[in-house]
Each structure stands twice: as C-alpha cells, then as structure tokens.
Amino acid sequence: MEIINTGLAECFIIKPKIFEDSRGYFFESFNETSFKKTIGKDINFVQDNQSYSSYGVIRGLHAQSGDYAQAKLVRVLGGGVLDVAVDARPESSTYGKHIAVELTAENKLQLFIPRGFLHGFAVLSKTAEFFYKCDNLYKKEAELGVSYNSPELGIDWIIPQKDQLISQRDLELPLFLKYNNSILESIPLK
Known part of the structure; x- marks a missing residue:
C-alpha cells in the first residue's frame, strides 16, 4: 500500500496495491500488520459501517466526542463520493x-481519518455504497457535528445547491466557529 500525505496532521490517503489480470482484480483492503506499520499507529478497528445513498446526498459533518471518539478508515464499494475530513x-x-x-469504486482509494476530525461526504454518482471501519463503538449520546456549509471552512461540495439532499438534522447543526469548542476539546488526539 502507498500512503499519500493530505497535509492534515495524521490524516492519510491510502492507495492499495491492485493485482489485475484478464479475470478481474484482487487487493487487500485491510491488513492490520501493514496498516499499523505504514501509518505508525496502533489502531484496533471494532465496528464496520456501510451506507447507500443517491446522487446529491450530503452527509455530515459528524464526529463522536470524548471516550467515544472514533478514527475511521473509509472507502467506496460502488459509485463515487467527495469525502471530506475537517481537523x-x-x-x-x-x-x-x-x-x-474523491473516493470511487474505480480508484479504490481509502482515507484514514483520525480521532478528533469531523467527517462527511457528498455522493457524486447516481448512487454510492460507502464503507467505513471505526476504532470505537457508536454511542448516540456522544454524537456531535457542525454544518456542512460553514463558511469559515470553505468546503466546495461540488454538488449544485439545487441538487443537494441534506437531512433536517444536518441542516440544523451549528456553524464551525459558533461550535462549542469545549466539546471538541474533549476529543483526544490519539
């Protein structure tokens, strides 16, 4: 696997080694020993999640706080998304x-998102199947988030505003600068 630096502390793009021939392809999507050696951290993934969404869906920006903070390894199984991680x-x-x-079924790239990051994605294809490994179990009471369109973050979601499909819950999230930083500070750097 090849590690590509994103410019964000501890956040990496992972490009797997693909073996292709006339029958198709094969690659290791995850190998615990190689992963730990490559990123230099001891990560123990304990939960896998999968979602299916249609074009224009924007999910995020989400995280979990405190003892329930999660590091994630994300990839796309079908279609394509614009994946966003905010430190x-x-x-x-x-x-x-x-x-x-852009994470797609074709490019097979993965993104490692450390604890303490907000995460979201926008579906760029007709549909997308999104998969992520988490190093901590989900806890509803630990959920937190900020608005996907916080002007101070300047994220270009690529999806035209008229085509954006956003949950009511995500539309009601606070802006990043107005966010309660005491909650964010409870997320450890590990």
Whole structure:
C-alpha cells in the first residue's frame, strides 16, 4: 500500500496495491500488520459501517466526542463520493483545515481519518455504497457535528445547491466557529 500525505496532521490517503489480470482484480483492503506499520499507529478497528445513498446526498459533518471518539478508515464499494475530513482538534497545527478527496469504486482509494476530525461526504454518482471501519463503538449520546456549509471552512461540495439532499438534522447543526469548542476539546488526539 502507498500512503499519500493530505497535509492534515495524521490524516492519510491510502492507495492499495491492485493485482489485475484478464479475470478481474484482487487487493487487500485491510491488513492490520501493514496498516499499523505504514501509518505508525496502533489502531484496533471494532465496528464496520456501510451506507447507500443517491446522487446529491450530503452527509455530515459528524464526529463522536470524548471516550467515544472514533478514527475511521473509509472507502467506496460502488459509485463515487467527495469525502471530506475537517481537523477539529484545537491543539492541532491543522485545526479548522479540511481535505476533500474523491473516493470511487474505480480508484479504490481509502482515507484514514483520525480521532478528533469531523467527517462527511457528498455522493457524486447516481448512487454510492460507502464503507467505513471505526476504532470505537457508536454511542448516540456522544454524537456531535457542525454544518456542512460553514463558511469559515470553505468546503466546495461540488454538488449544485439545487441538487443537494441534506437531512433536517444536518441542516440544523451549528456553524464551525459558533461550535462549542469545549466539546471538541474533549476529543483526544490519539
């Protein structure tokens, strides 16, 4: 696997080694030993999640706080998305900055998102099947988020506004600068 630096502290794009021939292709989507050696961290994934969405859906920006913070390894099984990670760790040198990367079934890229980051994605294809590994179990009471269109973040979601499909819950999230930083500060840097 190849690691591509995103410019955000501890957040990496992972490009797997693909073996192709006339029958199709094969690649290791995850190998615990290689992953730990490559990123230099001991990550123990304990939960896998999968979602299916149609064109224009924007999900995010979400995280979990405190003892329930999650690191994620995300990829697309079908279709394509614009995947976005925002560093929400006030102590980080890249606090408030984001990365936006196209993840598709064709390019097979993965994004490693450390704890303390907000995460979201926009579906660019007719439909998309999105898969992510988490290093902590989901806890509803620990959910937090900020508005996908916080002007101070300057995220270009690529989807024209008239085509954006956003849940009511996500539309009601606070802007990044108005966000309660005491909650964000409870997310450890690990």
